[in-house]
Amino acid sequence: MNQQPFVRIFTAPATLCAVGFLAAMAAVLQYSLRAYVPGSLDPGGLTLANFADLLKPLYARVFLDTVVVCAMTAVVTLIVGYPLAYALVRVEQPILRSILLVIVVTPLFLGEVVRTYAWIIVLGNNGFINSLLMSLGLIGKPLQLMFTSFGVVVALVHVTLPVMVIMLAAGLSHIDRDYPRAAESLGAGPIRVFLTVTLPLSLPGVVAGTTTAFAWTFSAFATPQLIGGGRVNMISNLVYQLGFSSFNFPFAATLCVAGLALTALVLGLLRLASRPLRKIEVH
Amino acid sequence: MTPRSTYQKVLGWIGLLTVFVIVAFLILPAAVVTIAAFNDKPILSFPPQTWSWRWFGRALAYEDFRQGFFNGLIVTTWSSTIALCVGGMFAFVIDRYEFPLKSAIEGILISPLVIPHFTVGLGFLILAAQVGLSRGFAIVVICHVILVLPFVLRSVYVSLRNLDQSYEHAASSLGAGPLRVLATVTLPLLLPGLVSGWLFAAILSFNEFTASLFVTSQRTQTLPVAMYNYVREFADPSMAALSVMYIVGTAALIAFANAFLGLGKVLNIEQSH
Amino acid sequence: MKPSANLEGEQAAVHFDVVSKRFDDVVALNDVTLGIGRSEFVTLLGPSGCGKTTLLKLAAGFLGPDGGSISIEGKRVNDIPTYQRGIGMMFQNYALFPHMSVAENVAYGLKTRRVPRAERDKRVADALALVKLMGMENRKPRQLSGGQQQRVALARALVINPTVLLLDEPFSALDKSLRSSMQVELREIQRKLGLTTIFVTHDQGEALSMSDRMAVMSEGRIRQLGSPVDVYRSPADPFVASFVGDNNRLRGQLVSIQAEQAIVALGDALVQVPGERLSGLEKSAAVDLFVRPEQFRIVAPGEPCVIKGSVVAQIYQGGHVDLQIECSGSVGDRLLVRSPGEQAVLRWPMGAPVGVAIQADRCSVFPAA
Numbered sequence: 058m059n060q061q062p063f064v065r066i067f068t069a070p071a072t073l074c075a076v077g078f079l080a081a082m083a084a085v086l087q088y089s090l091r092a093y094v095p096g097s098l099d100p101g102g103l104t105l106a107n108f109a110d111l112l113k114p115l116y117a118r119v120f121l122d123t124v125v126v127c128a129m130t131a132v133v134t135l136i137v138g139y140p141l142a143y144a145l146v147r148v149e150q151p152i153l154r155s156i157l158l159v160i161v162v163t164p165l166f167l168g169e170v171v172r173t174y175a176w177i178i179v180l181g182n183n184g185f186i187n188s189l190l191m192s193l194g195l196i197g198k199p200l201q202l203m204f205t206s207f208g209v210v211v212a213l214v215h216v217t218l219p220v221m222v223i224m225l226a227a228g229l230s231h232i233d234r235d236y237p238r239a240a241e242s243l244g245a246g247p248i249r250v251f252l253t254v255t256l257p258l259s260l261p262g263v264v265a266g267t268t269t270a271f272a273w274t275f276s277a278f279a280t281p282q283l284i285g286g287g288r289v290n291m292i293s294n295l296v297y298q299l300g301f302s303s304f305n306f307p308f309a310a311t312l313c314v315a316g317l318a319l320t321a322l323v324l325g326l327l328r329l330a331s332r333p334l335r336k337i338e339v340h
Numbered sequence: 341m342t343p344r345s346t347y348q349k350v351l352g353w354i355g356l357l358t359v360f361v362i363v364a365f366l367i368l369p370a371a372v373v374t375i376a377a378f379n380d381k382p383i384l385s386f387p388p389q390t391w392s393w394r395w396f397g398r399a400l401a402y403e404d405f406r407q408g409f410f411n412g413l414i415v416t417t418w419s420s421t422i423a424l425c426v427g428g429m430f431a432f433v434i435d436r437y438e439f440p441l442k443s444a445i446e447g448i449l450i451s452p453l454v455i456p457h458f459t460v461g462l463g464f465l466i467l468a469a470q471v472g473l474s475r476g477f478a479i480v481v482i483c484h485v486i487l488v489l490p491f492v493l494r495s496v497y498v499s500l501r502n503l504d505q506s507y508e509h510a511a512s513s514l515g516a517g518p519l520r521v522l523a524t525v526t527l528p529l530l531l532p533g534l535v536s537g538w539l540f541a542a543i544l545s546f547n548e549f550t551a552s553l554f555v556t557s558q559r560t561q562t563l564p565v566a567m568y569n570y571v572r573e574f575a576d577p578s579m580a581a582l583s584v585m586y587i588v589g590t591a592a593l594i595a596f597a598n599a600f601l602g603l604g605k606v607l608n609i610e611q612s613h
Numbered sequence: 614m615k616p617s618a619n620l621e622g623e624q625a626a627v628h629f630d631v632v633s634k635r636f637d638d639v640v641a642l643n644d645v646t647l648g649i650g651r652s653e654f655v656t657l658l659g660p661s662g663c664g665k666t667t668l669l670k671l672a673a674g675f676l677g678p679d680g681g682s683i684s685i686e687g688k689r690v691n692d693i694p695t696y697q698r699g700i701g702m703m704f705q706n707y708a709l710f711p712h713m714s715v716a717e718n719v720a721y722g723l724k725t726r727r728v729p730r731a732e733r734d735k736r737v738a739d740a741l742a743l744v745k746l747m748g749m750e751n752r753k754p755r756q757l758s759g760g761q762q763q764r765v766a767l768a769r770a771l772v773i774n775p776t777v778l779l780l781d782e783p784f785s786a787l788d789k790s791l792r793s794s795m796q797v798e799l800r801e802i803q804r805k806l807g808l809t810t811i812f813v814t815h816d817q818g819e820a821l822s823m824s825d826r827m828a829v830m831s832e833g834r835i836r837q838l839g840s841p842v843d844v845y846r847s848p849a850d851p852f853v854a855s856f857v858g859d860n861n862r863l864r865g866q867l868v869s870i871q872a873e874q875a876i877v878a879l880g881d882a883l884v885q886v887p888g889e890r891l892s893g894l895e896k897s898a899a900v901d902l903f904v905r906p907e908q909f910r911i912v913a914p915g916e917p918c919v920i921k922g923s924v925v926a927q928i929y930q931g932g933h934v935d936l937q938i939e940c941s942g943s944v945g946d947r948l949l950v951r952s953p954g955e956q957a958v959l960r961w962p963m964g965a966p967v968g969v970a971i972q973a974d975r976c977s978v979f980p981a982a
């Protein structure tokens with residue numbers, strides 16, 4: 058087809074945005090290679106020292122914690138999200154479907170702060186769960202739920218659930234209903250139909266959902282900050298602390314770069330592990 | 341009704357129960373926050389002994405929240421409108437034309453989906469300092485445009501894919517040039533996709549927190565940033581009251597979007613039969 | 614005027630000159646040359662995937678050719694975009710703009726041509742009258758039945774007085790009776806307006822009944838171009854013979870060939886057949902006879918015949934009866950024989966032994982594949 062003159066006009070703003078974003082990322086990369094000058098906002102000369110500092114046990118520990126929290130969150134979210142996604146796709150009654158959809162989607166748009174705050178009220182020492190259990194006489198003194206990895210993961214699962222459900226539902230909804238019907242006609246019971254047909258065909262959605270859940274959790278800041286309260290630290294918290302408490306922007310940038318590399322590595326591994334699945338993507 | 345065995349029925353009930361429990365988990369925080377918001381006492385306690393509306397009044401009167409709300413409106417309006425224009429035009433040309441660097445630009449603009457927001461925020465904070473841009477609204481808006489662009493691109497792109505090209509072919513066979521086709525056929529048919537893309541972007545931008553924490557200043561802080569600062573300093577239920585308003589407002593917007601645009605279609609989770 | 618040869622670029626309303634088009638590794642069109650005369654109605658017929666739509670899209674300008682040139686009214690249009698070609702097109706799914714009323718849809722092409730308001734209104738009304746759709750002006754397309762939408766689409770394509778009308782399987786979504794009445798109506802309108810028309814279909818019945826000339830396509834090539842009678846009577850190759858109309862293929866052996874006539878052995882029998890497509894073939898080479906069901910005649914077992922067999926199926930079609938005959942020899946396994954009237958049902962019952970005679974002078978013979 059003939060190249061239209063307006064194509065260039067239509068791409069120009071997007072190109073500008075892409076360049077701006079690249080510049081911002083380049084700025085991070087550049088800072089990560091500069092020395093920290095205490096007491097000054099401007100960075101010093103070129104150095105690789107920041108990257109060497111990453112190997113200090115303190116920071117290595119935070120990296121490890123982050124990966125563990127992200128992995129746990131992704132797995133739990135997957136297990137909790139699957140039944141909900143399945144229900145969302147299979148419910149046929151329009152009203153029920155709409156209600157379910159709104160319940161699933163609304164938290165996605167609520168933002169991390171509101172949801173994290175709500176979990177503080179649920180998990181706190183005077184919070185909902187402890188008050189409930191104490192008034193039922195099940196416990197004598199409050200359970201410690203805040204400032205634990207458990208609390209952080211529960212809240213993060215809640216934060217990540219909607220996006221997981223949406224991605225799983227997208228995968229499930231593209232499975233032709235005739236496949237499970239065919240299996241059923243061949244004598245497979247509901248569980249066998251699910252395990253041999255529906256589940257394998259939905260695996261691309263599972264991979265997409267898990268990947269996104271991992272990336273989102275990695276990005277979370279308010280939840281580990283407020284519910285972890287300094288006792289559960291993720292890379293995001295460290296970056297903020299370095300930047301705004303000690304103005305060590307070069308090292309904050311280094312952590313960002315390392316975080317990006319880590320995300321890329323994990324996502325790459327997930328992709329690699331799921332390569333055999335690509336064959337079964339059905340459209 | 342399809343005929344079912346007892347076994348299938350039992351499985352069905354178990355499934356239903358599971359879904360019920362998960363839904364309960366999803367709405368638990370919202371329910372608890374709502375109860376907390378009506379507690380008359382300034383300290384958290386369950387169940388509340390006395391009830392009142394007063395924290396709603398406090399939340400609405402609190403200066404930082406008011407300021408944050410209006411700042412948020414400014415940032416959201418600008419960023420989602422700019423993102424819609426930029427992303428809409430770009431989605432159109434990537435769907436229809438080949439040009440140099442097409443997939444490179446697309447890849448860069450989609451990448452904020454998997455890049456942590458604190459990295460994006462830090463990047464724009466440093467960039468603003470390097471180019472001498474003051475920490476005003478401009479940098480916040482730019483940062484938000486980048487963050488919501490992937491969603492706008494996707495939403496418009498999906499609508500374009502679903503748009504039958506024969507309408508445009510018909511228009512050009514009747515003598516309409518490319519821009520006329522765009523204005524009289526493509527845009528009107530794309531309108532629902534554009535509206536939902538804008539809405540999507542607006543809601544995301546209004547709620548964006550982590551990157552905003554980096555790029556806003558005291559003067560430009562948006563509502564989520566103001567709320568974060570409040571939670572760190574105070575424990576009274578004003579925040580709970582504000583959260584309730586937030587939840588109700590967002591749920592209403594989503595229900596509206598679902599009724600008029602069909603969220604299932606936008607999110608690509610309609611069952612194919 | 615009914616041009617019989619492939620027209621040269623100068624005289625043709627639309628001319629494809631050695632046009633080729635490929636999609637990645639799929640060759641959609643392979644050096645297609647085709648000329649279409651003014652006011653002529655030409656159908657492109659072929660199985661799904663043979664390149665019909667691609668050829669039409671090249672004429673419309675939705676695609677550009679990889680090689681060769683396309684001209685409309687003697688003017689090369691390779692680099693002219695669709696909207697400057699002055700074509701009219703009807704789409705398979707109608708492509709009526711859903712956000713515009715019937716009248717706005719029909720007026721669209723006039724607006725792009727800046728036709729003044731008064732004239733525009735008149736021409737829209739005339740076009741809607743032509744397709745018998747008065748009084749529907751303000752409806753939206755979704756408020757119309759399939760047949761009515763079809764008419765709006767036709768009116769929209771006609772109102773701009775296109776130099777050529779392009780139709781891509783326009784009737785495939787209609788039920789049978791509506792389809793045949795639309796076929797007749799389209800032809801009437803086309804004759805009345807003297808409109809050059811290219812019509813794509815995969816339905817050979819539609820092609821035979823509507824065309825001035827038809828181009829039979831397969832795998833990106835035109836296999837035969839000619840009037841429906843020519844194509845039906847003397848197919849150019851085995852593909853056309855088996856694609857257009859019902860045909861039986863019989864395997865035989867060439868005995869002798871003289872001028873236009875050849876003698877072919879079918880089992881024990883000898884038949885005299887047209888030999889123009891067998892020139893240069895060795896004696897005793899294998900040949901394929903294509904015999905139409907109506908070129909067979911069923912005779913009682915004792916009478917002279919070419920093939921013996923028994924009736925295995927009777928298909929009563931109202932005006933005629935189709936019989937399937939299982940044969941004993943090596944010429945073929947099952948024959949489809951058409952017998953006019955309805956007596957055949959009683960006369961040749963299931964299982965009856967019968968003989969089959971051939972009107973061999975009208976069948977087509979090719980070297981065996």
Ligand SMILES: Nc1ncnc2c1ncn2[C@@H]1O[C@H](COP(=O)(O)OP(=O)(O)O)[C@@H](O)[C@H]1O
Binds near residue numbers: 640641659660663667
């Ligand atoms: N846009 C396209 N991309 C790739 N292949 C195509 C495209 N359009 C058509 N083809 C291929 O070209 C061939 C001819 O297609 P088409 O002209 O649509 O056939 P027809 O209309 O006769 O059914 C087919 O093999 C088809 O798969």
Ligand SMILES: [Mg+2]
Binds near residue numbers: 665666
């Ligand atoms: Mg076709």
